[in-house]
Amino acid sequence: MSAVLIERNEPIAVVRLNRPEQLNALSNQLMGELVGALENLDDDESIRCIVLAGNDKAFAAGADINELSDATHLELYFGGRIDKWDAIRKIRTPIVAAVSGYCLGGGCELAMACDLIVASESAQFGQPETNLGVLPGAGGTQRLTRAIGKSKAMDVILTGRFLSAGEAEQAGLVARVASEEDWLEEAKRVAQTIAAKSPVGVRLAKEAVLNAFETPLAAGLEAERKAFHLALSSEDAQEGLKAFTEKREPHFKGR
Ligand code: CAA
Numbered sequence: 001m002s003a004v005l006i007e008r009n010e011p012i013a014v015v016r017l018n019r020p021e022q023l024n025a026l027s028n029q030l031m032g033e034l035v036g037a038l039e040n041l042d043d044d045e046s047i048r049c050i051v052l053a054g055n056d057k058a059f060a061a062g063a064d065i066n067e068l069s070d071a072t073h074l075e076l077y078f079g080g081r082i083d084k085w086d087a088i089r090k091i092r093t094p095i096v097a098a099v100s101g102y103c104l105g106g107g108c109e110l111a112m113a114c115d116l117i118v119a120s121e122s123a124q125f126g127q128p129e130t131n132l133g134v135l136p137g138a139g140g141t142q143r144l145t146r147a148i149g150k151s152k153a154m155d156v157i158l159t160g161r162f163l164s165a166g167e168a169e170q171a172g173l174v175a176r177v178a179s180e181e182d183w184l185e186e187a188k189r190v191a192q193t194i195a196a197k198s199p200v201g202v203r204l205a206k207e208a209v210l211n212a213f214e215t216p217l218a219a220g221l222e223a224e225r226k227a228f229h230l231a232l233s234s235e236d237a238q239e240g241l242k243a244f245t246e247k248r249e250p251h252f253k254g255r
Pocket of ligand 1: 136
């Protein structure tokens with residue numbers, strides 16, 4: 001059975017994590033299929049935004065604990081797990097994480113590796129790895145701290161407590177909260193809105209925002225300035241500016 005399901009509805013695609021019996025725990029098979037799916041969609045010009053979702057009960061309850069217990073340290077380090085997380089970081093198409101239910105450990109790290117999070121009121125976010133005698137190993141200590149600040153990140157990571165959707169939104173981890181019935185549709189609406197913009201502008205903007213996490217302010221501002229002028233030289237920018245003055249909708253081609 002596929003651990004990942006893909007629904008295409010150009011210009012968006014929805015990638016569903018599909019190990020419901022294990023609360024979508026991130027097995028090696030799932031991570032491999034997920035990376036393959038994201039890379040294929042990233043290469044496809046007709047897809048302009050991706051939604052990554054689980055099901056009502058779980059986005060993902062973390063790394064697969066059975067696989068973690070069975071593997072040797074060297075297998076875990078050299079077995080390609082790290083490469084898969086790096087591959088997700090390199091996807092240029094915007095990814096909206098649609099989160100309902102449990103979003104824990106590696107699951108929370110996966111949601112944070114996406115570009116923004118739309119959450120159901122039922123969502124619960126946490127990094128409970130300290131319960132297992134370890135710590136977050138796929139970006140949790142870094143991305144959560146940048147998202148919600150040191151004190152709250154320490155609270156979540158050291159005590160293992162879960163954040164409700166409301167608390168996560170207030171803290172800045174979640175962009176939008178939707179009802180338990182509407183979380184996936186809301187994420188799709190956000191994706192459709194993004195997909196209607198210029199792919200050139202959107203991809204460069206994603207890159208520039210991510211730079212804010214990875215560079216000092218001066219270097220980030222410099223990179224943003226270059227990205228802005230690169231976008232300005234695109235056909236999409238000519239079309240967007242012209243459409244505004246002609247009072248009509250723009251038609252972006254991603255060039
Ligand atoms: N790995 C493997 N299997 C998991 C899993 C995981 N992370 N989380 C849940 N499951 C499995 C359970 O073993 C159970 O399987 P069986 O029916 O075969 O027993 C099934 O999913 C349903 O789970 P529960 O019966 O436990 O469901 P619950 O509703 O009572 O509890 C829960 C839900 C609170 C999320 C609980 O399952 C839980 O605590 N899961 C582990 C969460 C966790 O610690 N995540 C961090 C993992 S380490 C990590 O992610 C490292 C990293 O940074 C990369």
